[in-house]
Structure formats: structure tokens, C-alpha cells
Amino acid sequence: MTGRRIVVMARHGESEWSKNNVFCGWYDSLLSDRGMNEALECAELLKQSNYTFDKAYTSLLTRAHQTLKIITEHIGQPNLPVEESWRLNERHYGALTGCNKAELAEEYGESQVQIWRRSFDVLPPVMDKSHAYYMSIWCHPKIVAHSYTSSEKFPSTESLKETMERVIPYWDNFIVPHIKRGQRVLIVAHGTVLRSLIKYLDGVSDNDICSINIPSGIPFVYEFDDDMNVVSSKKFLGDKKRIEEGIARAASIGSH
Numbered sequence: 001m002t003g004r005r006i007v008v009m010a011r012h013g014e015s016e017w018s019k020n021n022v023f024c025g026w027y028d029s030l031l032s033d034r035g036m037n038e039a040l041e042c043a044e045l046l047k048q049s050n051y052t053f054d055k056a057y058t059s060l061l062t063r064a065h066q067t068l069k070i071i072t073e074h075i076g077q078p079n080l081p082v083e084e085s086w087r088l089n090e091r092h093y094g095a096l097t098g099c100n101k102a103e104l105a106e107e108y109g110e111s112q113v114q115i116w117r118r119s120f121d122v123l124p125p126v127m128d129k130s131h132a133y134y135m136s137i138w139c140h141p142k143i144v145a146h147s148y149t150s151s152e153k154f155p156s157t158e159s160l161k162e163t164m165e166r167v168i169p170y171w172d173n174f175i176v177p178h179i180k181r182g183q184r185v186l187i188v189a190h191g192t193v194l195r196s197l198i199k200y201l202d203g204v205s206d207n208d209i210c211s212i213n214i215p216s217g218i219p220f221v222y223e224f225d226d227d228m229n230v231v232s233s234k235k236f237l238g239d240k241k242r243i244e245e246g247i248a249r250a251a252s253i254g255s256h
């Protein structure tokens with residue numbers, strides 16, 4: 001089939017843990033009030049541009065599901081088929097999960113915290129069984145259910161590099177075939193998952209990806225030709241100032 005192949009992506013709205021400036025990763029934090037509003041603004045931008053979809057993809061994490069639900073209800077597609085996968089979860093932040101970013105910056109220096117957050121391949125320390133959030137993450141009902149049905153090994157820490165190793169095969173094998181069949185796809189995911197896709201689709205270097213930040217709750221659009229070459233890349237919808245502010249917010253370490 002010939003025609004425009006459009007994929008819309010969005011990062012979930014702000015989570016409670018992001019609001020508190022805490023590393024979240026696989027911890028299942030809910031959306032904050034601001035995050036709910038961001039999801040609604042995201043939905044409104046899609047509605048204004050008349051976007052509708054055939055299929056949505058998201059992670060196992062509630063903040064992404066809440067965002068997706070707000071979007072699908074607002075654009076009048078509450079029954080849109082949704083496929084969820086752990087492969088679209090936020091990166092696993094290892095032992096940094098639950099740590100306040102500003103406190104870590106005081107202890108280790110801002111540049112070390114930014115290396116953990118945005119470098120391509122520097123791994124945070126591993127989360128072991130003694131970690132305060134170990135049980136909360138591994139006893140999550142969706143993770144437990146998945147462990148019964150699959151032999152896939154889950155990570156205990158990830159950089160962008162390891163995140164790409166699980167996201168890109170999922171994109172290539174599970175999402176692309178639907179796009180090629182002409183389906184309009186919406187992906188609601190997490191900062192590092194979207195950075196993985198952007199790095200892959202736009203051929204961003206290991207160095208340049210460090211300065212790419214994804215604002216919460218602002219949709220962006222990719223357009224592909226029939227051979228899945230990128231024709232138009234990462235076009236954010238909406239107000240330029242709001243996009244810039246969102247990017248700056250995602251980039252900064254934040255305060256206590």
C-alpha cells in the first residue's frame with residue numbers, strides 16, 4: 001500500500017516521582033495532577049489536528065496507561081486496541097531508583113548525575129535485593145505475570161544502550177509490520193524509550209543523543225515512506241514556547 005505512514009509518539013505526563021525530583025525508572029509512580037493536565041493537553045493537540053489511530057503501544061507502567069487513557073477518551077477512541085510490553089518500560093534506573101536527583105548532585109556532583117541520566121552507555125549501579133524498591137518493582141503484578149509466561153531476562157540497571165537493545169527489536173518486529181500495513185500507530189512511552197527510537201530512526205550519534213530531551217505530554221510525529229525511511233522527523237505539535245520549556249524541564253536536574 002502507498003501513502004503517508006504516520007507514527008505519533010508521546011512521553012507520559014509528569015509522574016508523582018518526577019514532581020518530587022526522584023529517579024523513577026521501573027517504579028510504578030502515578031501521574032501527578034500536572035501530569036494529568038499534560039496528558040489532556042497532549043490529547044487536545046491531537047484532537048485539534050484530527051489525529052485518529054488504529055493501534056496504540058505502551059509500557060506496563062501505570063503513568064503511561066493513564067496518559068494513553070486520557071488521550072484515547074479525549075480523541076473519541078476509548079476502545080482503541082492497545083498492546084503493552086515491558087520492552088517499552090522506562091529504562092531501569094538500577095540502584096538510583098528512588099534517589100532524589102538534587103541530593104545525588106550534591107553528593108556526586110552535577111556532571112556525574114547528568115552522565116547517569118543522559119550518557120549513551122554509562123550504567124547506574126545495579127539494583128540488588130537489599131534495595132528499598134526491589135520488591136515493589138519485582139512484585140508488580142504485570143511483571144510477575146510476564147515472568148510466568150516468558151523466559152526473558154529482566155534488567156537490574158540500564159543505560160540508553162541497554163534500553164535500545166530491547167526497544168529497537170520490539171519496534172522492528174512488532175510495531176513496524178503494522179505501520180507497513182498502513183495502520184496509524186500511537187506510541188505512549190517514556191523518556192529513554194523515545195530517545196532510543198529517535199536515536200535509531202534519525203541515526204543520532206552516541207554523543208549527540210546526550211543532549212536530546214523529551215518533554216512530557218507533548219506529541220511528536222514521524223512520517224515514513226513505503227520502505228520505512230524517515231521522511232519527516234520528530235515534529236512536535238503545539239506551542240513553540242511550551243515545547244522549549246518542556247525540553248528544558250526534562251533536561252534539568254531540578255531542585256529538592
Ligand SMILES: O=C(O)[C@@H](CO)OP(=O)(O)O
Pocket residue numbers: 018022023024025026090093117191250
Ligand atoms: O526518573 C526517571 O525515570 C526519568 C524520567 O522521569 O528521569 P530522567 O529524566 O532523569 O531520566
